[in-house]
Amino acid sequence: MNNYSTKTIPRATAKRLPLYLRNLTILHSKGIVRIKSKEFSKITQVPPATIRRDFSYLGELGRSGYGYEVGFLIKVFSELLDSYEENRIAIVGFGNLGKALANNNFRRNQNLTIDCVFDTDPAIVGQTVGGFYVYSMADFEKVVREKNIKTAISTVPSEYAQEAIDIVVHSGITAILNFAPDRVEVPDSVSMRYIDLTTELLTLLFFDRNYKKPSLVATS
Numbered sequence: 001m002n003n004y005s006t007k008t009i010p011r012a013t014a015k016r017l018p019l020y021l022r023n024l025t026i027l028h029s030k031g032i033v034r035i036k037s038k039e040f041s042k043i044t045q046v047p048p049a050t051i052r053r054d055f056s057y058l059g060e061l062g063r064s065g066y067g068y069e070v071g072f073l074i075k076v077f078s079e080l081l082d083s084y085e086e087n088r089i090a091i092v093g094f095g096n097l098g099k100a101l102a103n104n105n106f107r108r109n110q111n112l113t114i115d116c117v118f119d120t121d122p123a124i125v126g127q128t129v130g131g132f133y134v135y136s137m138a139d140f141e142k143v144v145r146e147k148n149i150k151t152a153i154s155t156v157p158s159e160y161a162q163e164a165i166d167i168v169v170h171s172g173i174t175a176i177l178n179f180a181p182d183r184v185e186v187p188d189s190v191s192m193r194y195i196d197l198t199t200e201l202l203t204l205l206f207f208d209r210n211y212k213k214p215s216l217v218a219t220s
């Protein structure tokens, strides 16, 4: 376990940790041992002051003007995000998106693994599709309890998401990533995050229109 209390880290900082870790890992693989907040800002698109403030919540991670040690940051952030710990995941809804996620299977992070997939469609339940045996939702609780899985990704369309998530929550899953945009009810004990590509894209386009950095605007 790490020496840093995640309770003292603001939510906004905590949300940026995976982004930091991903980019640090890339830097590390390129043999870069030290990075300054200004350089790291160019890679992550997070302002240098925000990076320095985020890192300051995590104690003495580096010295100003000298830069941060990439390997050390990776160690601290990995511990914070528990990414050294294996996390097996259940996919709920094995359509286009579910299959794409399972096919990718977080290959950049060896500790995140899609372990099993579930659907209600009789045409695929009980079949092996794309290398995954498709379990019935009727077996969800039995399978995830046996495998001690605590994390699920739902790609069930909004109109059926609540009934699917109810089964997921009832089965002891505590963290759910939901790709369907409509909000679903979950108890406070369950952590839920929504991924919405449309909102992400609209936010990007808004920033592109309104906050373009002068240095990045083509001059010719």
Ligand SMILES: NC(=O)c1ccc[n+]([C@@H]2O[C@H](COP(=O)([O-])OP(=O)(O)OC[C@H]3O[C@@H](n4cnc5c(N)ncnc54)[C@H](O)[C@@H]3O)[C@@H](O)[C@H]2O)c1
Pocket: 092, 093, 094, 095, 096, 097, 098, 118, 119, 120, 121, 137, 155, 156, 157, 158, 160, 161, 163, 164, 178, 179, 180, 181, 195, 196, 197, 198
């Ligand atoms: N968040 C994003 O950025 C993003 C991107 C693409 C799609 N989506 C959303 O993701 C959802 C899935 O998209 P898709 O293209 O994979 O759809 P899809 O129709 O190909 O797949 C949905 C799967 O869910 C299954 N399903 C339906 N009810 C279920 C239930 N109660 N329990 C378990 N499985 C059930 C269906 O049988 C089907 O296999 C849609 O709501 C879509 O809007 C989100």
